[in-house]
Amino acid sequence: MTIFINITVIIICYLIGSIQFGIIYTKIHSGIDIREFGSKSSGATNISRTLGSKAGLFVLILDISKGILPILIIKTMMDFQLVAILSSCSLVLGHCFPIFYQFRGGKGIATGTGAVLYQIPLLLIVIPIFLIVSMFTRLISLGSIISCISSILIVTVLVITNNLDPEYLIIGVFIPLLIIFNHRQNIKRLIEKKENKFSFKKNVTK
Numbered sequence: 001m002t003i004f005i006n007i008t009v010i011i012i013c014y015l016i017g018s019i020q021f022g023i024i025y026t027k028i029h030s031g032i033d034i035r036e037f038g039s040k041s042s043g044a045t046n047i048s049r050t051l052g053s054k055a056g057l058f059v060l061i062l063d064i065s066k067g068i069l070p071i072l073i074i075k076t077m078m079d080f081q082l083v084a085i086l087s088s089c090s091l092v093l094g095h096c097f098p099i100f101y102q103f104r105g106g107k108g109i110a111t112g113t114g115a116v117l118y119q120i121p122l123l124l125i126v127i128p129i130f131l132i133v134s135m136f137t138r139l140i141s142l143g144s145i146i147s148c149i150s151s152i153l154i155v156t157v158l159v160i161t162n163n164l165d166p167e168y169l170i171i172g173v174f175i176p177l178l179i180i181f182n183h184r185q186n187i188k189r190l191i192e193k194k195e196n197k198f199s200f201k202k203n204v205t206k
Helices: 002-017 021-030 044-051 053-077 081-096 109-119 121-137 140-160 166-182 184-191
Strands: none
Touching: 002 053, 002 081, 021 044, 021 053, 044 053, 044 109, 053 081, 053 109, 081 109, 081 166, 109 121, 109 166, 121 140, 140 166, 140 184, 166 184
């Protein structure tokens, strides 16, 4: 019975992750499918580029909350830490590959940030890294990739030095690697020096 409940919780988290606030908001606000514009992602960065920073910030907050609140509830109601960890992974998988939207979602940055930072607060140190890289280069994708690599290294060191339980490697490595995988086209454009730099101006063009 316990195994059934644990699996059910993980599946529910995938379904929650599949709720795309970016798609819902842009449909209601502007009548568009955000996945047909810019980078084709439903995430906050693409929404900021397309509809402006206020819209992007609103969706960013919702996506981060989507990563935190379900895990908060699970950790409050259940003692089995591994369920919270696996549920974090399923939340991010749902966000990236949503069953309700033809498995085309965001890149997992905001939802992954919420889920991981809530459980590994020491990774807050990565936020300044992201901000510095993104602000100086105006490349959000580069900031995200470097932050993910930094997270993997930090979590690995924490586990090796016995400052973090080994099971946290699951979210500390899997989620950043998934986010990096979702940036594979960005990486290609970065190598070719064709990646678009971030701007606060709206750019509603396909």
